[in-house]
Amino acid sequence: MDDSSNSSDSSISSNSILSPCSSTSASELMRKRGRSSSSDDSYTFGVKCGRFAEDHVSEWDICKLESFGIFYDEKATELSELYESALKDLYLVLGIKDHATLWSKLLEIKEFLVESTKSCMHSLDVDEEFSEIDSMSRFVVVKETEKCLQAIAKIKEEMATKGSALSMDYLSWHIYGIWHTGILEYIEYYSDLVKELRSHGRCGMVGEFSQLLMFFSKIFLLNAMRGNALPKMQMMLDGVATTSVPDLRYRLQGECHSGFKSNSSLLTVTVGEVKRWSLSHEVKTTADFNIRNLKFTGQSVESLLGQHGGEVLVEWKKSALQDTNLGIICVKNTIIFTCLKLDREHLSNLAHGHSVENERSVIRYSKPYNFLVRKDREEIMNTMFHLGLLCRLGSLHWLLD
Template sequence: MASPDDDPFQPPRFNRKRPTTSFCRGSSSSDTTGNYGARPKRSHLHADLNTISKWTTKTLDEFGIAYYNDPITIEEFTIKIQSRAHEVCDKKVPDFVSTLKTLCKRGLVFSLDLPEKETLKSLDKLSDSTTRLREILNNFDTFINDVLKKEDEYLGKEWRNKALFFAWSHNVRSFLNYYKKFLDIMNSSMTESWLAKPVREAHLQELFMVFSKIFFLEPEMGDKEVKRLIIGAHVVSCIPDIRFTCLNPLQRSVLLMLTEVKKVEPFPENRSFEPRKTRASSESSSESDQTSGNYIHRILSINVLGQHGGELLSELRSSAFAPTMVVGCICMGTEIIFTYMEMMQTHLNKIVYDGKCDGETSLIRYTKPLNYLIEEDRNKCLDLLFLLGFIQTSGYEDLYPNSEGGK
């Protein structure tokens, strides 16, 4: 296959400067209720911790749960999911998925801006973003028409390939159109939109949900179902922002991935993630030095980490990879950190029945943040996102149960 530079169907590239983003130190937006057990010697830690939304990394430590010091690569994360995929979906990934990945790299050659707080007052900025988005949409339509001119070469003769292609192109346009709506909302009123946490997080949730559909993922709001975890003599309720649930086998719903979405708030000393990372790595201590905190502790607050860890624990038993693994995702603005936690059944039993861990330890692994609005970062996620969409839809049969070549 010709290189992208030789491809006559490749639309003009939009090289955008990576937007400045930062991470939230705030508390959860999840609506949770309940309580949990505690060790007598540390009971002071639990004075105000009545819900998972108030959990911190200290709470996780009570139950023997910790984030690994260093992140793993997105490739390592993908391999981990691939190694467990057969437990949920026994179908073989069709060759056409490779074509879809190629189409993503050739057709989604754009990076989008997340409006910054200080630029919201500028009508010129909004106008420029809207004009550029129209150009991106026009070029994407041109790309789709060029692909259809060589339909047999790209799509082959199989009906399902064509169905997936048209669904994929529709979902890309839906994402771009919602992004325009998102820009309008964020710029409509700095006071009412940008600074109002519930409003902004709700639209960030919707933006990520629409983006995930490009890869045939089927998101649903977390409050559709309340999960309850027994810890000792107490019951803790959990509602993540977004769930991705498999409906195969039909007799029981199983969780593919849970997602927590946070709005972006600046760190006082520096707004962007990259300078924080550069500064931290230049310090004399190593990245794994416990005295300076591990990698993820330097980019996310103990509240966000505690809550997400509590959600992983609460959803473990309903995970598609139960009883030992659960997959998650943290969205900070438009940056994604994929996570998974592995826990032995003996550890979970001690938490559930005794309300403590008694020396047991389970680790949460995670990736570095990737911004799905940025072309370079988005391309790194393609393998994982298409794999997750394939698993959730049982080899796309949940989407097209009567299509040819469904197996």
């Protein structure tokens, strides 16, 4: 990847979001969007007559994304700050005030599950410099998973015999059961994947890492679904039907506050088709981490960021939030949380083919987290469990005593 793509000669706003395409001419941006200029009569005629095929965001690169006025921030945001505003909005959408007793109980259960997850997954930890699951030893993994299963059995026995607060009501056992199933499925898939890769001496494929993240997220009660399990999402952008099929969606369960959208989703996940990559501990922990500086082979950073940006834009139509869509970029066993907040006027201009030259919507993001590394995993546990409980809130009313 050409490092020169990570620089820019000018600032485009008071928020200073830098773009490798910021010096690109307006006509070039129009060409990337499928037309040569805003007054191209042949383009307008083609759209009206339906002669243009639909656009799919999997073909986007970062320049195309930016031609629609959507930019990645200059540097990472702390995870707690990244989702802070969105979580407050979700409380309103899901009617947390109406279910204060239930939510208080769920937060109590969350503390128990956080500590239980730490205990169970301790044996699965890898070194902080570790980057690729492909290189793990199958023999070590067998021993690690055995220890993990023993820890789970011990927690289950303690809940049943010691009369802990969580063993006294049906709601707690219901949530515990979801967690227990999730962690067992994750351990089984994780162990089988490592043994499969090592036995055949090959790299993991994008579908395998989608599955790994799906099983990992089930530990945190998240309701994961493959993107192709539902009809593809579609949004009119500049007169062109633009479609999206993300790798995974995390969806809400049950009926919540009357203001939330039916079949709403909470997170949109894009998994990179990466063959090899490395990310040093120093790079990923710096406060100045810039997502454009990722380096790997098999897929360009520009195409991955363009695709994910397109997906969180198009999938916004199904977001549980009114003007925000949350997302995750997954590169093998590393995840980056993202958040796109859209201005309604910006979205309207895109849909109607109006100029967006002065529009700026920003995709904020976290630093990368390797969920096989204990420190990284423990940093994201609270957020993951919080999102998982919100996903299930609407289906849990009847379980509260």
